[in-house]
Amino acid sequence: MSFLQPLLLWGLLAAAIPIVIHLLNRRRHKTVMWAAMQFLLKATRESRGKKRLRHILILTCRALGVAALATAAARPLLSNVLGWSGGKPDLVVLLLDRSASMEATPKNGTVPRRELALERVKSALADLDGTRLVLIDSASGQPQDVPSPEVLTSISSTAATDTAADLSTLASRAAEFLTETPGRAEVWIASDMQATSWQPQNDRWTSVRAALSSLPEQPKLRVLSLGGEASPNQSIRLLSSRRAGAQLVLDIEITRNDDSSAPVNLPLTATLNGVRSTSNVTLAGQNFRFRKTVPIPPSEDSGYGWLSIPGDGNLRDNAAFFAYGPALPIKSLLVAPPGEAADYLTIASAPGGHHGQTVERLDPAQISRLDLDGVAAIFWAAPLPTGQVAESLVRFLSDGGQVLFFAPLEDSDAAFAAMKWSPITQSEEGKFFILDSWDHDDGLLSDGLDGTPVPADRFKAVKRRLPEGEGTTLARWDDGRPFLSRRVFDRGTAWFISSQPDYTWSNLADADVLLPVSQRLVIEGAKRFDTGYLATIGSRLSQPRPGEGRIRLDDYGAPVPSNEAYEAGIHRFGERTLALNRPAAEDDLELLENNAAKGLFEGLDATFFEDRSTTTRANGSQPLWQAFLIAMLCFLLSEALLCLPKKSAASNAPLPGRPSNA
Numbered sequence: 001m002s003f004l005q006p007l008l009l010w011g012l013l014a015a016a017i018p019i020v021i022h023l024l025n026r027r028r029h030k031t032v033m034w035a036a037m038q039f040l041l042k043a044t045r046e047s048r049g050k051k052r053l054r055h056i057l058i059l060t061c062r063a064l065g066v067a068a069l070a071t072a073a074a075r076p077l078l079s080n081v082l083g084w085s086g087g088k089p090d091l092v093v094l095l096l097d098r099s100a101s102m103e104a105t106p107k108n109g110t111v112p113r114r115e116l117a118l119e120r121v122k123s124a125l126a127d128l129d130g131t132r133l134v135l136i137d138s139a140s141g142q143p144q145d146v147p148s149p150e151v152l153t154s155i156s157s158t159a160a161t162d163t164a165a166d167l168s169t170l171a172s173r174a175a176e177f178l179t180e181t182p183g184r185a186e187v188w189i190a191s192d193m194q195a196t197s198w199q200p201q202n203d204r205w206t207s208v209r210a211a212l213s214s215l216p217e218q219p220k221l222r223v224l225s226l227g228g229e230a231s232p233n234q235s236i237r238l239l240s241s242r243r244a245g246a247q248l249v250l251d252i253e254i255t256r257n258d259d260s261s262a263p264v265n266l267p268l269t270a271t272l273n274g275v276r277s278t279s280n281v282t283l284a285g286q287n288f289r290f291r292k293t294v295p296i297p298p299s300e301d302s303g304y305g306w307l308s309i310p311g312d313g314n315l316r317d318n319a320a321f322f323a324y325g326p327a328l329p330i331k332s333l334l335v336a337p338p339g340e341a342a343d344y345l346t347i348a349s350a351p352g353g354h355h356g357q358t359v360e361r362l363d364p365a366q367i368s369r370l371d372l373d374g375v376a377a378i379f380w381a382a383p384l385p386t387g388q389v390a391e392s393l394v395r396f397l398s399d400g401g402q403v404l405f406f407a408p409l410e411d412s413d414a415a416f417a418a419m420k421w422s423p424i425t426q427s428e429e430g431k432f433f434i435l436d437s438w439d440h441d442d443g444l445l446s447d448g449l450d451g452t453p454v455p456a457d458r459f460k461a462v463k464r465r466l467p468e469g470e471g472t473t474l475a476r477w478d479d480g481r482p483f484l485s486r487r488v489f490d491r492g493t494a495w496f497i498s499s500q501p502d503y504t505w506s507n508l509a510d511a512d513v514l515l516p517v518s519q520r521l522v523i524e525g526a527k528r529f530d531t532g533y534l535a536t537i538g539s540r541l542s543q544p545r546p547g548e549g550r551i552r553l554d555d556y557g558a559p560v561p562s563n564e565a566y567e568a569g570i571h572r573f574g575e576r577t578l579a580l581n582r583p584a585a586e587d588d589l590e591l592l593e594n595n596a597a598k599g600l601f602e603g604l605d606a607t608f609f610e611d612r613s614t615t616t617r618a619n620g621s622q623p624l625w626q627a628f629l630i631a632m633l634c635f636l637l638s639e640a641l642l643c644l645p646k647k648s649a650a651s652n653a654p655l656p657g658r659p660s661n662a
Contacts, residue, residue: 007074008074009074011069012067012070015063015066015070016063018059018062019063022059054642057638057642058643061635061639062635062636064635065639068631069628069632071625072632073625074625076625076628088128088130089186090131090185091134091178091184092125092132092134092187093134093143093174093178093185093186093188094133094188095170095174095187095189096117096137097192098163099138099165100160100162100163100164100314100317100583101192101194101197102114102117102165103160103314103317104313104314105313106226108231114158114160116226117224118153118190120190122152122153133146133149134146134177135152136174136177137158138164138167139538139566140157141170141173142173144157160315160316161537161566161567162586164196164197164583165191166197166199167191167197168204168208169204171205171212172208175208175211178219179211185219186220187212187220189222189224192226192227192591193597194590194592195590197585200600208600209601209602209604213603218604221601221604221605221606221607222607223597223601224609225609226611227610228610230257230314231312232256232258232312233256233313233314234264234266235256235314235317235318236252236307236308236309237252237253237320237581238307238320238322238534238581239251239253240527241579243296243325244356246295246298247293248294248295248296248322250292251289251290251291252291253287254266254281254288254309255286256286257589261284265282266282266310267280267310268280268307268308269308269309270306272296272303272304272305273300290450291449292307301326302323302324302326304322304323304570304577304579306320306321306322306556306569306579307320307322308320315557316582317582319557319568321556321568322534323579325532325533328356328374328529330522332357332358332360332375332377333375333378334359334360335364335367335378335382336406337363337409340501341406341409344502344514345518346359348501348514348515348519349518349522351515351519359379368389369392370392370393372392372395372396375525376401377401377521377522377524377525377526378393378403378404379404379518380404380405381408382408383408383412383414384408384414384420385414385416393416393494394417396492397489397492397493397494398492399528400491402492402493402524404444404497404518405494405497406500406501407464407497407505411423411424415469417469417487418470419468419469419496420467420469422467422468424465425463427461433506434460435457435460435475435477436476436480437475437476438456439474442474444520445484445513454512458507459507459508459510460507461506463506464477464483464498464506465499466481467482467498471486471487472485472486472487472488473485474486481498482498483497484496492525492528493524533577535580536583536584537566537567537583538566538583541578544574550564550571550572550573551571551572552564553569553571553577556569557569568580568582594608
């Protein structure tokens with residue numbers, strides 16, 4: 001319960017007035033002992049306890065009547081979702097999570113969480129006439145005055161989006177806004193408590209707490225949590241898209257949020273340049289990754305399309321968009337001296353039957369500069385580069401290229417990207433270095449989309465050089481030393497393998513390991529040419545360049561023209577065509593725990609409200625002052641009844657000379 005006029009609660013002190021009057025009246029009478037009075041006291045001793053109880057009840061009713069009147073004057077409210085204390089605020093700043101995950105519906109519900117949040121805010125603001133409402137939504141991040149709570153559900157700034165949310169940034173914007181806006185303010189946050197939206201480890205929360213605490217009048221915070229169990233839902237995501245000759249290769253992931261292990265048959269619709277085709281996908285478990293090839297019509301060098309599944313618990317995660325351009329040859333570069341290793345690497349990087357793949361070998365002794373135009377991946381079986389060559393490789397990696405370094409034949413003290421090679425070590429006579437463990441979910445040795453593992457357990461070596469430095473180890477020898485390490489740059493990756501595809505070193509030249517590793521490197525490097533057609537909503541790449549406009553090309557769903565900058569789909573920017581998809585973080589189902597959320601506002605006046613309702617029925621603040629007025633009348637009426645004189649036994653006795661009724 002809260003109060004619109006809490007200062008009037010000081011009137012509760014008036015409830016002590018009847019008690020004070022009673023005590024003062026007792027002091028006005030003196031007790032005089034009189035012998036004849038002893039007989040009267042003895043006669044009334046049995047009824048004294050009842051009289052005292054009656055007087056106490058009368059006094060209690062008078063005090064409660066005054067207290068009820070004072071409470072009614074303070075205008076009490078009962079709020080189930082949002083509430084306020086300390087008086088009516090001059091300003092409410094609403095931080096609204098408009099991310100794609102907010103479109104999920106609660107279990108057994110039909111209304112998305114975003115709409116539920118807006119209805120709760122409207123209901124809570126119904127009694128705050130004259131309070132200014134400012135909206136800061138997660139998509140635009142800009143403060144906007146809302147003329148009335150009634151329009152919250154109809155303005156474009158509260159509509160559904162395919163963006164992600166960053167609550168720390170929103171809270172920081174609110175603090176900046178309140179710095180320039182004096183008065184009594186409250187900050188309301190409406191969110192589904194998705195952990196990726198809150199990012200509790202973000203250092204920005206420290207500055208947010210400091211900024212809010214330093215305001216002349218510290219605002220109160222109200223967090224409306226719309227977490228909890230969601231309706232059954234399947235989501236589709238495009239992991240990668242690349243053109244391979246006359247077909248488009250799409251890597252797809254479908255997930256579902258329930259714990260059931262029963263297989264689900266899901267119709268998958270592929271739309272390419274307006275032509276639709278449907279196939280069935282069997283989803284067993286909670287996650288299913290697979291590859292789909294879509295034939296490209298010979299007359300269409302460029303185009304776009306999307307994959308879609310039926311609508312369910314969240315309508316924002318049922319489609320994934322793609323686009324493509326003219327076919328480009330996939331060129332790789334091999335830096336290695338002539339020999340057995342160079343021969344095997346040439347075959348693995350551009351095997352027969354792989355359309356459009358070529359490889360060029362360079363002798364490391366003849367490299368003065370690198371021409372990396374159009375190169376997807378580099379295989380480096382030589383000492384680590386230095387000087388201008390190293391600078392060229394860094395630019396190549398930052399632009400999305402892939403480089404795989406193999407342990408060189410000769411010793412070298414050179415270092416690249418904070419990595420270097422150790423001296424050669426050899427196994428004991430009659431024994432091998434064996435690959436013992438590797439990451440099955442990440443890296444060049446990860447399992448395939450269908451779950452098939454790379455047979456890396458067959459790999460054996462008699463000679464090795466260990467990668468040393470700041471790289472992340474993804475595979476280890478049986479003695480725990482690193483076999484495969486990586487260094488991530490801006491968009492690309494440098495890989496380090498502690499062996500050579502040379503049988504005097506190991507059996508790495510066997511196709512079991514070398515072929516999948518090489519092809520994955522080439523495919524990953526070629527993505528930097530296809531990424532010109534893909535971007536994530538809200539990223540820098542998804543924004544028009546200076547002088548470009550924006551046109552939505554697809555007709556999936558029900559696009560909102562005023563909201564198209566925040567919606568996934570096929571967008572044209574001048575001469576460029578981009579397929580924009582929701583951020584991957586929006587498919588993360590992890591929620592922020594209550595203790596962690598409260599810790600973000602440590603030292604601030606923050607209150608959390610958890611709403612697990614599934615309807616938009618208003619359940620906000622309800623006035624209670626009428627109930628307290630009725631209670632006051634009841635107390636006063638009870639006091640009056642208790643004050644009525646009680647009939648004595650003498651009044652019931654028959655008058656002299658008059659017969660009894662007995």
